[in-house]
Amino acid sequence: MALKNDIQKTNDRFREAKTDDTVQVKITGTSGNATDWKTLDHFFENDFEVGAKRDYTVTHFGLSVGSPVILTFRMTGWNADKNWLVDDVVVKYNDQLYEFPIYKWVENDELSVTLGKACLPQNVTNDSVKAMRASEIKYNKNYLPWNDNTTSEDDLGFGLPRYLKVDQNKDVPRIYRLTNDQSNRATEAGLQLAVNFGVNLFIGPKEIKELDDYRKMYFGTGQDDPPFIEDWKRDSEFGRQVLTGISPTAFVRCTKLPKNCNVTQDHVGNMLETGKTLDSEMAAGKIYIADYSYAADIDRNWIPFANKQFECTNCIGLFYVTASGDFLPIAIQLVPGDVESVFTSTDESHDWLLAKIYFRSTQSAVHEWTYHYLLTHALSETFSVATFRNLPHCHPLYKLLRPHLSSVCNINEQARKLLLPKNALANQAISLSALGTIRRSFKNFDLSHSDITQDLKSRGVDDADLLPNYHYRDDGLDIWNAIKSYVSNVVNFFYKNNKDVKKDFELQGWASDLANEGFAWQDGNTRGMPETIKSVDELIRICTIIIFSSSAQHAAVNFGQMETYQFIPNAPASMIMPPHKKGEGSLKRILDSLPGIGTSNILLTFAFALSKYSNDEIFLGDRAYPLFVEDEVKGMQNDFRADLNKLGLKFYNRNKTLKYPYWYLMPDKIPIDINI
Template sequence: MGCCQSKVSNEPTIRYEVTVKTADDYMDAGTDATVYIMLVGEDGKCTEKKKLDNFLRNDHERAQVDHFRIQARDVGPPCIIRISLEGFLKEDEWLCETITVHYKGEEVCFVVQDWIEGDREFARGTAELTHKIKNRYIRSLRQREIERNKVNFDWAETPVEGTVGWGLPRYGKWESYTKLPKIFKFEQARLKHLVFQGIGAGMGAVLNLLGDFSQPIKDFESFKRLYSHNKLRRTEVPNYLEGWETDEGMGRQTLNGVSPIHFKRCCELPSGFDVTNDDVAQFLREGKTLESEMQIGRVYIGDYSKMMNGIKRNAHPKTKETFHCCSAVALFYVRSDGKLVPIAIQLVPGDRDYLFTPADSKADWMLAKIYFRSTQSNAHQWQYHFLYCHAVMETFAVSMFRCFPSSHPLYKLLRPHLQTVPTINTDARNTLLTHDAMANQALALSGVSSVQKWYKTFRLENLNIPKLLKKQGTDNRDLLPEYHYRDDALRLWNIMEHYVGSVIRFYYKSDQDVVQDTELQAWTNDVAVEGFGWLDGDCKGMTKSITTISQLIEICTIVIYTSSVQHAAVNFGQFANYRFVPNAPLAMRMCPHKKGEANMKRIIDSLPDITMASISVALGFTLSSFTPNDVFLGDYRKKFFTEAPVLEMQKEYRQSLEALEKRLEERNCEMEHPYTFLLPSRVPNYIAI
């Protein structure tokens, strides 16, 4: 170890007490190797290598806390420790959480939270900015750590056109779960859980429960049979599907379903949307016109007319017939009772034969709503779920592990929220995005083709939910009541932003501290240039350098919020949303109907068949499953920060979340259709499914 100064003979020794905590995450977290420790003082003096071993005790076992006493050279309170593993097995590893050294009543905690193989060095757990570090040995250690990280967490080779990674945010170099750095691999409880054997395995297990695929779909009741198995019954949202076929039901799901941000206030009608005042006047307040209601903020629009163009459609795995996904547009209206309802849907832009309103036949209007919901479902899966949450957050995650040493405050702040996303995405690229993936046998749009198109127009600012809602004109509670996603999302954003801001301001005292933090600037540039702008230099609104505290708070809040709250909003309601296929089909088998063509036979023939529907149910169940060891908002059971003021900030954060939970539960008790997706106790800290 380069920082270690040799011992002079006859120097005084002192007794150090060492407390070691082994992690509980994995069956093999413990080690049978002999563990040695070396302590390094502030002046670079170090102890000799000391064995951490208690006589006749099996030390360093999973979930175990061990205490040791060592007599060693007095180097003062250590600022660096070196851990060495020596054993019979060449690849013997140890997952250590923390090592605490006690010296003359002083306690120095070293946060490890990593696998140790061979020799590793760790700086004291106090989070520090690189330009404020006075100890040259710690500065040197941090630089060596970053150099090692750049190798261990390298970007994947630059993708070439035609491969899965082309035109997507950048990700890590590992091609499969087995090649992931061990720090990314799922904990033991996840591995035992059905869905975390892999997305494909999880879906396959659900399909086995569904049974016989030979029974044809004859009516709506046939679809209900698919999720009637006892093992697929859930009670989280018992009446989510209630009134699914009504206009009120569609409006409620638009506001508070799994895709709650793709609609906006309508101030003018887009080209190709041929609705007129005469078409919808009977659905407006008496004496009002479409124009006047748009001006005062009672009209909203969900517009997919341009989004779907140029995206490859999937085909049925057996018949090879191409799936259909419309370039649909829907107009919504806030009635006098505060309910949001659809009042016009056009399935083919520029052709009034495909324009429908509630005045049309019941079958025509129902099928039009089903087509719109199918289009909405594809945008939800590939844009708002996979691209915005999974793919973009993985870029931040890989770069964080590459650019920050473990003692940097931003590493400690972000890691609990970013550690799992590279793992699930590695699986997703192999089981959801490939051409022959099971998901592409049920979804109308090709995953790769969709994400490639929508990533071209992605901007990071669209993940700032308060700004997005304001930009879309959906932030006003008086104009748009019963938008519970918005209300809960903004409350959570404010609580989270306050916590993030408190932590960041504890370490960054001025904007100059931000500018001088070379590790932060390297991370920012790495995300922008190598992560987002690798293909054409378009950094997607991610700055190449951060210059102010407020800018840093915004970016960190976006990352933590998207990895937790926003992902929960668009993910964990999927089974409730997709289990009854007519509510939100992932693909349609027939082209859109014209006015007057719909009847019940046409509706059933247009909806997914038994194979497609079964995959939809399996996908929804698998992707919306929690696991026994999920860690939810405000729970920082794994220790990263050691400073008392920051630990107090985390306590206040938890208390704010608990107060909000109580408030939301009281509100939900008074609601016919409770909104539970953003209860803090149901929002995991991270993206793991």
């Protein structure tokens, strides 16, 4: 038996991908027999350098092996830390090509992979492949453990979606490693933090005497003004950022005022259309509410080096859709149940501006911990760990989902060190406790919240006639439908009917692990994730949620942070003074209420770091890991890319008509996974 043109490619996106060790291969064939270990080596060549492609001939004498179905690699040599990242292998045997897309690390242990064609476990007939799949799952469950269960609120993991158990970043399994450019971006962000502090120390403002002094904090580091800087005080701009900014799912249609909201017709009547009342406009679907009164349940962080806590109002904001389609704030109540804390645009200008700043401050804090971290980062990691633990490399859902779940465990491990703890720098600059906010939100989470079609309907914001210019909804639905179409095509290609879904025991193990160990691990609440998946449609929905949350939704709430937060008064994530009463508003009161230079510098720097793309970013629709070898599926991927290109053109043409383009969901701005 001779296997010629055994072509192997070493990955070129990771600096550690190469190896100087001796690489050996064993080939198992359809007969169940295998070759001996064969060394892959070209004399006096560095065979496995980054990006290297090499051809080898493997000759076998002995029992017939048959056509190759499993490749097993191992490394021998002097290196203690043995690892090699191989992209793919193509084996030519009897003039036929056999593709093995791998994109995995060969580490201290052996690595076995099957042929590239995806296969459901119940359809596997080869005993060697059956055994290999079972062995791979068993290994992965030990290699990728869930974090330990805990009953103590002192433990970081308490009350959070479950995540990967790892002590420090260097221990993150290699399958989750960041690429060279992604790692460099993280390093640059740390350097930028130090540079910002240094620059602002020497050439930044020494004190804040007027609101424009906050602009000097980013001018010194080479940043331009946000595009809306001239309009940030306007009600129309305030409403635009609430409607379709980086926290676009934090409001609902208001059909009845909550009991703790004291806004009346007398407060807002002159801001409504002639002859209309607050009750009639609520009935007509023109009143919307952002209710943050639940923030009363969340601890406030302590101001660094001060014996007091940050202020964060438990505010309620009412918004009105005008005849011209503007989304305007008509009332902000800073203290629920206190009618004296209701402010409107008819109040003195400083009173009204400060009320809007307090509202935006609460919105910013909740955005960072709930809408950004919990609903994208944390959920994506739970999806990721369950997927890598339970689905073998040759499972079609592994191939479908892996590109969207490859980096999040790494970046989240960093967040659990640098962002979430009580004494973390970022947490100390934001008014609301990170863990307190996330725990409170996860307690009430349901998987339907991550289904944009259900979320829009449940919030009463799905009607474009009632709520125009809601670009997140319009673009998000388009992206969702494109993802769903792609997922539907792939899933239906492998699962011909509901019986195929029910019989897939690897899939059912994945669903059970995700529901019971990922979501219900502490309180028994699976949060809408089924423990068993019974239909093709249900599987399509869950996979669409996973991909959308890990790509489009993250883009919608993350990459606009710099332009939103860089001018601190526009949306400060913390405040110093307690909320004002009517008549107390003044420029001095506003300046005294806003965060100081040190806190503002931290907020500015983290917004900058979180908004950066890496130089090697892979965007939605691109093939990060070409794991599928089936021509039919490759065609589906091409169709998906074409659909996204059409949407990009549609959004581009729409944006040309807008004063401030909505670019957060442009397909070429949506990374394929969460890596920052």
